[in-house]
Amino acid sequence: MNLNLLPWNNWPLQIESTKINQNFLKLPQMIPGNLLSKGTPILFVLLWSTGFIGAKLGMPHAEPMTFLSLRFLIAICFLVPLVWWFHAPWPSNPSDWLHAGIVGSLVHGGYLGGVFVAIKGGLPAALAALIVGLQPLLTGILAGPLLGEMLTRKKWMGLFLGFLGVWMVVSEKLPEENSFGMDSIFFASLALVSITLGTLYQKRFATKLDIRTGAV
Template identity: 25%
Template sequence: MKNIKGELLLFLTAIIWGTSFVSQKLGMNYVEPFTFGAARFLLGALILIPVILYFDNKNNEYNNDSNDKNNKFLKKDLFVGGTICGVSLFFGASLQQIGMIYTTAGKAGFITALYIVLVPLFGLLTNKKINKLTWIGVALATIGLYFLCVNENFTIQKGDVIVLAGTLFWAIQIIAVDSYASKVSSLKLSFLQFMVAGFLSLICAFLFETPNLKTLVDCAGPILYTAIMVVGVAYTLQILGQKTTPPAIASIIMSMESLFAAISGAIFLNEVMNLREYFGCILMFAAVIITQLKTEENHSLKES
């Protein structure tokens, strides 16, 4: 029963993440990319504060000061991990946001989901072996990306390339989270990464854009949705869901954000893909699932 509850929470997380692409797309009608990023990340970080306090009071997590040396080590890991995650999050989100000016929410969702395929590939840098199913997934993802982004004239939209570049940083961010989440409070790590990403976005907004209060008020809906629902609600649901759901299954469920991005883009933004692009989406979604099935297979081997 706990597994079913966790899977339902992760499914809801995927819905929120997927529909957030619509809010991000709409937000570009009012404010520029860095301004939007600064507003949603800083507001999202503030929203996480009561969540952190709640879990601290409930679990008394990392509040044992009996070992000062260990406590200092945890604080160092939190600072280093939060900074690395925040910087990669800043680049990933900023490139995604800029790219969505020139491409659709649905395509951006599927391209972004490629981070799940890239993560095991990055394992090659640490001499990790790649399973055959992963290579099949990489091949399918590459072919799918071709059909989704490259048209009959062998040209690719600028927005697709920018979103794809951001996907590299999403993969780095996931690897960094995986490295530090077991060492420190995951909520505090998330809070720090949002603060870092928010301040970097704020600096770039004042350097390269012209933010003003009126446009921020006009963009209140998209900003509040991405800050409250995506950062505050979805991230908390992800943590609760992953506590009772195996990693492989959790990854597959959360990768469905790309599907919900396409559906919400069609419903709310009247986005329409041609048959070539739909075929590319199918191949890319299959690649994501196949890549994670490999992980599930490995977990089964370890457990046996």
């Protein structure tokens, strides 16, 4: 009888493997909270800004909704393992699923769809970024009557300076001659309205949803 084949000979390896898996699952809790709070906005800005570049590069080769469908499919392939890793809770009742669907339709469907269709129609990516860059200002204007949140003078100044910074960056890249029609402006404006309403709706009805599963 070969004693090396006995099951308890592999127990140390199995125990060590179990410890590694448990430590791997605990990695999210090991990340310092201040690192997450400071790193998440930076990551958001990088992903948000590069979206216009991706749209400009991809639109000559694909239809807007086809491009977005592939983009969402790739994103799901990354997000689902992250949801499992973080043990993030899914919506627990039909109303939460409905709220998540409405927010997703506005923020992802209306906003991204409008931007991509506008750029496909010839709107420069810089001008598209400038139009949707009005979103913080528009949200601040509507947050008072819709959510009862009044912004302080410092916050208004910060929003204005933020938009001014966007304008200073993209203004030099705007074309002197228009190579696009009013339909492109319409879809870019639709994107602006969609992400604004989506943000306000999420604040009003979907604050209890976990952002990780909500993104899926």
